[in-house]
Amino acid sequence: MKNTIMFDGLASILAYPREDYKSRLTMCLEALRTSEFPDPERRQSAIEHLQQFSDAVIPLSVGELEELYTRTFDINPVSSLEVGWHLYGETYERGTFLVHMRDLLRRYAIEESSELPDHLTHALHALGRMDESEIREFVPARLVRALDKMLEGFAVNPNPYEHVLKSVRILACESVTSHGGE
Template sequence: MSALSEGELRTAHLVASVLLGYPDDTLYGGRQVLAESVAALPDGEVRTRLAAFLSHVEATSRGELAAHYVATFDLKRRCCLYLTYYGYGDTRKRGAALLRFKHAFAAAGFELTDGELPDHLAVVCELLGRGAVREGRRLLMENRAGLELLRTALEAEDSPYAGVVAAVLATLPPAGPREKEAALRLAASGPPAEEVGLEPYAVMEASR
């Protein structure tokens, strides 16, 4: 299991939530605070991976990173940041899976507003980082096979974002035989492909 304390878990996920979002003013304006937060984490894979990405941000122009983000996450279906996509694709069953996320946000005291689906990895990391550790970890662990597939896809693309996803995975307990089997099965079959519309979901807004 992760050796991070609850406070360190929250810090790591808050940083990851920013790094996994579109590289805008939140990232570029907060680079110093993000770097200081990561430096305060104990030595280990989480700190190393997050620090490496922040170093990449410093060495890469804003336009180049934004172009890479769009080309990777918006144009490559296998590099999808929406966790329920891996298990359900664009099928009707995905709607029920999204409701589980929505209910977890509500149980943690957060409301959803228009603009984002609740299964976006950055949004789930933010949920955990803002205090809903139990709910956030449960959602990540339930969708671990998809996370593993995302990390593998990003590594195949030689994307620096693979390190951020690896850092998120490193905060979870080690995968058991059942989880490893699920990841292999998902990698072999891929998501279902029934095209349907989805009810609009949205990014959370703290109701505390």
């Protein structure tokens, strides 16, 4: 399953909201609906989570979306979007992971944003371009572990972004399954 457009779309939803946020969300849902999946039930579950998110945020103004995003990911470290921070905290190993992620971004010609290289948006852009062996190594060992920790932050405080992260987790696991892993 090579779904660069779908993973890029998910990355755009997890980036700081801009004026075109709602159109990006619509395009991401469409990409998900037309993507190839070995398991139709997982696909449907991912679509349902993303649709729940869409239903919750479409009525919001861009300003309200910005506030929700900041409150969810920037102020609350438990649900921050830095993959390496969830895996390694502020240790030397995180520095090594940041270098690895920067190398991936360069290899796949992914432009770095103002976010650190281990930001989930960068990881999703890279995931959509990885070969099978990279997917089998990266997703279970790093991405899913970090997503599980991010999702723990929503156990006490439910939030629409929880549905995006659940959809990302399902699709990341599906990318491993479709390449003979997991």
